[in-house]
Amino acid sequence: MERQIHLFEEPAPDPRPPETVTWNLWHGCTKVSPGCAHCYMFRRDEGVGRDPRVVSKTQAFDLPVRILRAGEFRGRYRIPVGSHFYTCFSSDFFHADADGWRPAAWDMIRERADCSFFMITKRPERIGDHLPPDWGEGWAHVTVAVTCENQAMAEKRLPVYLALPLKHRAVMIEPMLSAVDLRSNGIARIESVSVGGESGPDARPCDFAWVLDVREQCAENGVAFSYHQTGARLVKDGREYRIPRAKQHEQARRANLDLGGTDRLGEIPGE
Numbered sequence: 001m002e003r004q005i006h007l008f009e010e011p012a013p014d015p016r017p018p019e020t021v022t023w024n025l026w027h028g029c030t031k032v033s034p035g036c037a038h039c040y041m042f043r044r045d046e047g048v049g050r051d052p053r054v055v056s057k058t059q060a061f062d063l064p065v066r067i068l069r070a071g072e073f074r075g076r077y078r079i080p081v082g083s084h085f086y087t088c089f090s091s092d093f094f095h096a097d098a099d100g101w102r103p104a105a106w107d108m109i110r111e112r113a114d115c116s117f118f119m120i121t122k123r124p125e126r127i128g129d130h131l132p133p134d135w136g137e138g139w140a141h142v143t144v145a146v147t148c149e150n151q152a153m154a155e156k157r158l159p160v161y162l163a164l165p166l167k168h169r170a171v172m173i174e175p176m177l178s179a180v181d182l183r184s185n186g187i188a189r190i191e192s193v194s195v196g197g198e199s200g201p202d203a204r205p206c207d208f209a210w211v212l213d214v215r216e217q218c219a220e221n222g223v224a225f226s227y228h229q230t231g232a233r234l235v236k237d238g239r240e241y242r243i244p245r246a247k248q249h250e251q252a253r254r255a256n257l258d259l260g261g262t263d264r265l266g267e268i269p270g271e
């Protein structure tokens with residue numbers, strides 16, 4: 001495959017604006033914890049008669065390193081310099097069935113160090129043995145986030161996650177299924193926390209008091225916080241509200257709870 005190689009000279013600046021791209025390089029997964037119960041990827045696949053447990057490489061596998069073959073920007077990467085990739089949102093980047101493809105994925109991520117990559121896993125125990133050989137203390141353009149949907153998963157996953165060499169650490173509490181105490185689980189070593197309720201027809205309730213409590217923990221520790229979406233069933237002051245899908249992100253935004261940074265996430269698996 002032809003690649004952009006610039007020996008001894010700086011490449012010309014890329015005049016195109018950066019893009020935000022979803023890069024689903026493999027598809028399919030298996031459920032590992034309560035947060036997976038109503039995974040939207042399962043819902044969608046089962047709706048079209050596809051087995052969501054079969055993990056397969058997608059047509060988009062080489063997206064970050066594809067080269068334009070024609071036009072004004074011929075010879076450049078199809079995805080502009082400085083773009084942001086949301087990686088593996090219809091699977092888990094550290095799923096065992098993708099072990100054979102991951103080294104090539106790391107090669108592409110290494111090659112596109114001019115971009116940033118964000119991925120979420122519920123399998124932090126597999127990260128350490130599946131990093132690239134030159135990972136060192138982490139790559140500055142890669143964020144590996146971990147999901148802790150309830151207190152039990154925070155206690156199980158965070159000690160493993162915090163021991164890993166990562167340049168950026170982010171915690172997703174989505175779908176939020178209980179109050180989560182991060183104070184005793186290394187909150188000061190986390191860069192950002194994103195919280196959200198569960199969507200879909202079988203959504204479980206999310207209590208607004210849990211959301212406020214995590215926000216308070218973040219505020220105390222200087223950690224960025226984002227209230228990503230309310231979910232379909234929001235409990236506030238003991239009363240449950242049904243929030244239509246179209247309003248779940250908007251209502252969370254209106255709560256005006258975010259601290260530091262911006263939330264660029266769209267729909268994520270398990271919401």
Ligand code: SF4
Nearest residue numbers: 029030036039269270
């Ligand atoms: S929520 Fe994530 S980890 Fe769980 S089954 Fe879905 S894609 Fe896999």
